[in-house]
Amino acid sequence: MLGSQRPRFQEDRPNGAHDPRERGDTALTKKLHVKTYGCQMNVYDSARMADVLAPLGYSVTHSADEADLVILNTCHIREKAGEKVYSELGRLRPLKTQRQAEGGDLLLAVAGCVAQAEGAEVVRRAPHVDIVVGPQAYHQLPELIARATRAAAGPGAGPGRGIVATEFPAEPKFDFLPQATHAQDVSVFLAIQEGCDKFCTFCVVPYTRGAEYSRPATDILTEARRLVALGAREITLLGQNVNAWHGDGPGGGSWGLGRLVRALADGVPGLARIRYTTSHPRDMDDELIAAHAEVPQLMPFLHLPVQSGSDRILARMNRRHTAAQYDAIVARLRAARPDVALSSDFIVGYPGESDRDFAETLDLIRRTGFAQAFSFKYSPRPGTPASAEDPQVEEGVKQDRLAAVQDLLRRQQDAFNRETIGRRVPVLFEKPGRHPGQLVGRTPWLQSVHAEGPTRLVGSEIEVEIVDHRPNSLAGRIVTRDAEEARAIGAAA
Ligand code: 5AD
Ligand code: SF4
Numbered sequence: 001m002l003g004s005q006r007p008r009f010q011e012d013r014p015n016g017a018h019d020p021r022e023r024g025d026t027a028l029t030k031k032l033h034v035k036t037y038g039c040q041m042n043v044y045d046s047a048r049m050a051d052v053l054a055p056l057g058y059s060v061t062h063s064a065d066e067a068d069l070v071i072l073n074t075c076h077i078r079e080k081a082g083e084k085v086y087s088e089l090g091r092l093r094p095l096k097t098q099r100q101a102e103g104g105d106l107l108l109a110v111a112g113c114v115a116q117a118e119g120a121e122v123v124r125r126a127p128h129v130d131i132v133v134g135p136q137a138y139h140q141l142p143e144l145i146a147r148a149t150r151a152a153a154g155p156g157a158g159p160g161r162g163i164v165a166t167e168f169p170a171e172p173k174f175d176f177l178p179q180a181t182h183a184q185d186v187s188v189f190l191a192i193q194e195g196c197d198k199f200c201t202f203c204v205v206p207y208t209r210g211a212e213y214s215r216p217a218t219d220i221l222t223e224a225r226r227l228v229a230l231g232a233r234e235i236t237l238l239g240q241n242v243n244a245w246h247g248d249g250p251g252g253g254s255w256g257l258g259r260l261v262r263a264l265a266d267g268v269p270g271l272a273r274i275r276y277t278t279s280h281p282r283d284m285d286d287e288l289i290a291a292h293a294e295v296p297q298l299m300p301f302l303h304l305p306v307q308s309g310s311d312r313i314l315a316r317m318n319r320r321h322t323a324a325q326y327d328a329i330v331a332r333l334r335a336a337r338p339d340v341a342l343s344s345d346f347i348v349g350y351p352g353e354s355d356r357d358f359a360e361t362l363d364l365i366r367r368t369g370f371a372q373a374f375s376f377k378y379s380p381r382p383g384t385p386a387s388a389e390d391p392q393v394e395e396g397v398k399q400d401r402l403a404a405v406q407d408l409l410r411r412q413q414d415a416f417n418r419e420t421i422g423r424r425v426p427v428l429f430e431k432p433g434r435h436p437g438q439l440v441g442r443t444p445w446l447q448s449v450h451a452e453g454p455t456r457l458v459g460s461e462i463e464v465e466i467v468d469h470r471p472n473s474l475a476g477r478i479v480t481r482d483a484e485e486a487r488a489i490g491a492a493a
Pocket of ligand 1: 029077078202203204305307345346347376377378380381
């Protein structure tokens with residue numbers, strides 16, 4: 001259904017009729033649709049964009065059709081991710097044209113890493129876009145929207161205003177973002193670090209997200225307390241290079257991530273689980289590894305991208321670690337926390353990758369054992385050093401290597417999930433499942449679990465016996481040794 005069925009902007013009204021109550025009503029009925037691509041940082045940013053726009057009267061809708069403002073929060077990491085945005089913009093064009101033909105409007109904003117990397121090029125390729133806003137500038141959205149609403153769209157139906165905001169502001173945007181005030185999900189993200197100074201040769205992140213920035217510890221602790229007060233029980237600390245976080249400590253001096261994790265565990269009552277992602281092997285320091293041994297709230301699961309098992313390729317990628325150093329980190333982690341499960345990222349077909357290099361990647365996977373992992377064909381990104389390197393690997397070879405890596409990783413994931421069958425594990429229930437009476441939660445190792453149980457258990461961490469596994473989730477049965485609790489929740493004791 002199109003938005004013309006309900007009041008949108010003031011200009012929609014015949015003769016500019018403006019009963020003040022109606023005007024208030026109109027402000028409250030503005031609808032925002034955010035479509036998120038890519039990483040968890042984008043998921044976080046999308047939620048913050050909604051927070052920034054809430055005071056302007058925007059409430060979130062899941063349908064672009066009924067939105068007054070659509071934001072595409074984009075990803076530039078691989079070519080495919082970038083191209084998806086233009087297809088979506090193409091799909092939105094007729095909707096905008098129709099709105100404008102009816103005398104209304106639909107504001108279109110492109111945010112995220114494509115916005116940052118391509119800037120005005122987005123408007124050239126998609127002239128119906130109104131706002132292009134980079135990841136460091138989205139706190140300026142209210143002002144950008146005001147400018148867009150004031151500016152007339154170009155001639156004819158469909159064109160946008162083409163406002164581009166992609167500078168890296170001098171002040172960190174975090175200082176300008178509003179604090180959360182609404183009920184939070186059980187599991188939430190908290191950005192503590194942004195940007196990257198590592199410059200892996202294949203990666204656009206240092207260019208799209210800018211230099212490393214760490215938020216001060218006090219700000220993070222305050223935000224964490226607030227999120228927990230609003231209902232969160234699990235916090236995932238986010239950063240492009242999260243374990244490079246080095247924030248100012250409350251009493252001066254610089255803290256590392258291990259210290260921050262301890263401060264969160266000790267200083268935020270009600271916070272049941274802590275995770276962090278994404279980490280770089282170079283920044284896995286002793287303090288952080290010790291936190292895995294000593295902080296019960298820190299979950300035994302780590303996403304630690306290695307990209308390749310070949311030292312030759314790792315050097316060419318400017319990863320600044322070897323395969324043996326990765327092995328050593330895994331060994332130290334497992335010594336600290338024997339049940340730690342690992343996840344990783346792999347790139348196959350990096351320029352110059354030989355069969356032998358690739359075999360070394362398979363070897364690394366075999367000897368490490370991953371609970372889950374992501375793998376990608378190398379995708380040349382404009383402006384990155386690797387895109388100019390020789391020789392680029394043939395598409396067919398990349399395809400075969402990807403299939404081989406994914407097959408091995410899938411078998412490891414299946415084996416890992418199968419091992420949990422028959423075991424009792426603590427599950428933090430996050431939300432009701434799709435079927436009535438069903439709950440969905442996660443194990444400490446980030447496996448998704450479905451179990452029968454009453455909705456009031458959402459937000460509780462409860463023992464569950466794992467009874468089955470499916471490709472992407474486990475099936476469980478709530479168990480408890482406490483007879484009274486068992487009666488209350490209808491579980492087996
Ligand atoms: N091609 C393929 N994969 C890439 N990644 C980053 N850049 C590229 C690229 N140019 C992968 C890396 C990274 C993950 C987020 O995306 O594995 O860890
Ligand atoms: Fe990209 Fe490397 Fe930085 Fe990760 S560490 S964001 S892969 S440049």
